[in-house]
Amino acid sequence: GNKGEWLGGFVKFIGQGNAYIAELWGILEGLKYAKSLNFPCVELHIDFMVVVRVITCNGGGRISGRSLVDKIRRVIDLDWEVVVKHWYREANQCADALANIECNMSNGCVFFDKCPNDINQVFLADILRIAIPRLISL
Numbered sequence: 271g272n273k274g275e276w277l278g279g280f281v282k283f284i285g286q287g288n289a290y291i292a293e294l295w296g297i298l299e300g301l302k303y304a305k306s307l308n309f310p311c312v313e314l315h316i317d318f319m320v321v322v323r324v325i326t327c328n329g330g331g332r333i334s335g336r337s338l339v340d341k342i343r344r345v346i347d348l349d350w351e352v353v354v355k356h357w358y359r360e361a362n363q364c365a366d367a368l369a370n371i372e373c374n375m376s377n378g379c380v381f382f383d384k385c386p387n388d389i390n391q392v393f394l395a396d397i398l399r400i401a402i403p404r405l406i407s408l
């Protein structure tokens with residue numbers, strides 16, 4: 271959100287895959303969606319540090335997601351400002367909740383102009399900066 275406003279959201283069916291590929295798809299579709307809404311600048315919060323490095327550094331990354339990384343970089347390089355930051359998922363529980371919405375879909379994306387009822391409470395918690403802590407290894 272922007273100052274507590276819902277600006278948009280989406281879920282996408284990607285079929286079989288892993289967390290790395292799912293994160294890349296989420297980033298690509300999220301950036302394309304933000305661009306379609308004509309945002310002049312966005313801050314991209316990614317909770318998967320490996321993905322942050324792959325997107326912000328030239329080369330590297332897993333072969334399985336290389337074409338997605340290339341597409342993401344092309345969208346980032348369009349005429350707008352994209353700031354990429356590592357952000358633990360507890361700081362953006364809304365994105366995590368969207369990723370877990372059950373959809374009866376076999377392909378494509380579903381976009382939400384309004385916050386889905388299923389995640390209203392999570393969205394409010396994000397606005398109020400209420401987070402559920404978790405232990406992480408250093």
